[in-house]
Amino acid sequence: MVDFGFGLVPSSRINLDLFDREKYEKLVAMEPDAKICMACGSCTAVCTAGQFTPTSLREAIEDVFNAKDDKALEALKACQLCGKCSMVCPRGINTRHLILSITKVYSKK
């Protein structure tokens, strides 16, 4: 194949038409607190894995809402379930359970 020096990359735009409502309802049934994050970023700021890897629960929740399932999983891949984020969350979210639930529902495996 001829190499044109560029290729097609998937659009980075958020497309809410791709939002999978069924999957999301499944997540919410498992962990209702998925709905109440206020995107304050405290979890990401204190994340023990976040210093070295792009780990961010705040972002993963955002990604789930924005139909970026792969990105959500990527943002939680290096999580060690240490639970530090649950100590700072101002909404009192059980963050570890939320992380496990996102991984369970959105995992392709």
Place this chain on the structure above:
Amino acid sequence: MKNNILIIGGGPAGLEASAQLQRMGYNVILIEKSPKLGGHLAKWDRLFPDSVQAEEVLGRLLKGAEGVKCFTDTDVRAINRLDKSYNVRLTNGITVLSDAVLVASGFDLFDAVKKEEYGYGIYDQVMTNADLEAYFKSGSDRRIEKPGKIGFAHCVGSRDEKSGCRSCSKVCCATAVKQAIEMKQAFPDAEVFCFYMDLRLFGRHYEDIYLKAQKEYGVRFIRGRVAEVSENYDGTLLVKAEDTVAGKPLKVTLDLLVLMAGMRPSASGKAIGDLLEMSVEEDGYFAVRSGIAAGQRSPIPGIFLAGAATGPKTLPETLADARAAAMEVDRYLTEIFPDAKNYKQLVRERW
């Protein structure tokens, strides 16, 4: 006979309501538990949004309430409902027979010690918004000595289930912006950062001070809640948050961190509420009788509410609420005591 009205709390709400009711011809008795009138206003230096001196505003309120019978260092010991009135025993030994009672007990500042991860009372260079007002008033504070980098942490003890307060305190975004500007005026070389989740600059002119903070003073606004603070060996502070706009965890070394402690229901106000068995809402503030439509009547006949006792309010909101409460008290008394010589009767007689 003039009706007696007891007003509990000598802050802006109590003072303004006293002045109004006195003008209407009522016999007002104002009690204040602390040695001084003025409530929190007496602690502030300059006020948002226009930087007027708090002292000047307080002076005007005090002048308006001249002639009102005031008891400072006085609280309520007991309160009994009679047929139409209230029999109130005060801690100074005096008993008042009052036809209406206005509770203007205000708020308490959130005790920032409770938010341990921010290190107030543990690390030397952490202070509160109230401490900074005290510094502006007195001109000295051991924590402030040419700070190079200053941070403001919004929502301390507000919007935080962990510290038992879900609601927004409403005044602290504007206070942070105001104080950020004032610190830049005092220390032009300083770098100033505001860590916020949402900037709630809802009032008239509030957006203007936000713009001014950006444009004229170069204050940096970072969208992320301060998550943790630690002290370096040299006494400076390491502050961590996420810059949620950049989507990256962030750290910065600061010389001073100012915590925007929020408003909580007044504890001594609550004690009055307990004596009266007056209901409070989930947020801890007194409930008003029929929600948003009737803001100044409590669920108990003859008991009225004004100011921050029914939730966070700015000063203009507090004063408007106090004036509205005075009108409500007047309406109630003219209905319940139609033969009493309040101002309306006086006017009719003299006409």
